[in-house]
Amino acid sequence: MRRAICWSSCASPTRWAPPILRTYIGFNPREVADVQQEVTYALAQLEQVKPRAEEYRIKIAIENHCDLKTDELLDLVQRANSPFIGVCVDLGNFMIHLENPTESVKRLAPYIYSTHFKDYASEMMNWGFKTFGVPLGKGSIDLKAIADILINESKLDRIMLELPVEKEATEAATLKKEDDCVVESVAYARNVLLKGYN
Numbered sequence: 001m002r003r004a005i006c007w008s009s010c011a012s013p014t015r016w017a018p019p020i021l022r023t024y025i026g027f028n029p030r031e032v033a034d035v036q037q038e039v040t041y042a043l044a045q046l047e048q049v050k051p052r053a054e055e056y057r058i059k060i061a062i063e064n065h066c067d068l069k070t071d072e073l074l075d076l077v078q079r080a081n082s083p084f085i086g087v088c089v090d091l092g093n094f095m096i097h098l099e100n101p102t103e104s105v106k107r108l109a110p111y112i113y114s115t116h117f118k119d120y121a122s123e124m125m126n127w128g129f130k131t132f133g134v135p136l137g138k139g140s141i142d143l144k145a146i147a148d149i150l151i152n153e154s155k156l157d158r159i160m161l162e163l164p165v166e167k168e169a170t171e172a173a174t175l176k177k178e179d180d181c182v183v184e185s186v187a188y189a190r191n192v193l194l195k196g197y198n
Contacts, residue, residue, distance in 0.1 A: 020114050021058055022088045024065030025076075039068070039076050046080045053084040061088035061113040066096045070104040077111045090116035090162065091141050095131050102145045109153040116162035117150075119143060119185075133164035136185040137192060147193040161185060 025042050032038055046060070053060050064073055064087065077085055087108050093116075094101040105112070119139035120131045136143060150156055163181050168174040 019058060020061050020088075021053075022061045022063055022114055024063040025067045026065065027067050029067055035068070035072060039072055042076055043079055046076075046082075046085055050080070050082050050085065054082065058084065059113045060085050062086070063088040063090055063116070064093045064104070065090065066093050069097045070094070070099055070107055074107060074111070086111040086113040088112075088114040088116065090118070091143075091146065092116070092118050092120040092131060092133065092164070095120055095122070095141075102142045102149070105146050105149050106153070109149055110155075112150065112154040112156060115150065115156065115160050117143075117146075117159050117189075118162050118164065132166050133181075135163070135181045136161075136188040138184075143193055147189075151197060159189075161189070 025038060027038050029035060042062075049060065052058075062068075062073065062076065062085070064070065068076065073087055077087055089105055089108055089112055091101045091105070094104045117136075119134050119136045119141050121134045121139040122129050122131050133139075147159065150159055161182075163178070163185050165174070165177045165181050168177055
């Protein structure tokens with residue numbers, strides 16, 4: 001959110017600014033005692049940049065970036081009360097708070113301006129569990145249900161993919177894994193998720 005202030009003071013954002021500016025609040029919930037104080041601070045920051053966003057017709061999409069839970073993000077966007085302030089939903093990040101991505105997307109749908117559409121799998125470890133990115137359709141997120149919500153209940157005109165993969169032993173192996181993930185995920189999106197849509 002602190003980056004938003006820098007953006008607001010730029011002299012001529014129309015030359016370079018995208019129609020959607022993705023940002024996040026940026027605190028660690030394990031280190032913050034009062035989450036509501038963070039929401040209040042973020043709201044004050046949004047109030048500073050809201051006039052510029054409205055003037056240049058740039059939508060600010062606040063990501064659920066492992067800091068705010070769905071209720072808190074929804075509260076922030078509703079209190080900001082602007083058609084230029086909404087959310088960027090990252091499907092994997094809902095899992096950090098053990099939230100159901102499908103239910104969260106459904107609740108946030110009217111405010112979704114951007115996505116980090118991805119699939120995650122979980123693995124039990126001796127210290128708990130970890131989640132990690134996998135090609136679309138290979139994880140535990142109900143992507144079809146979420147795609148249907150995004151297409152039918154949000155105002156999105158595109159669904160943006162974000163496809164993280166686990167690092168391999170070498171850079172070349174990691175890059176190949178990333179490339180394979182993109183090819184497999186795009187095919188899945190076209191052949192399964194978007195089947196029946198134009």
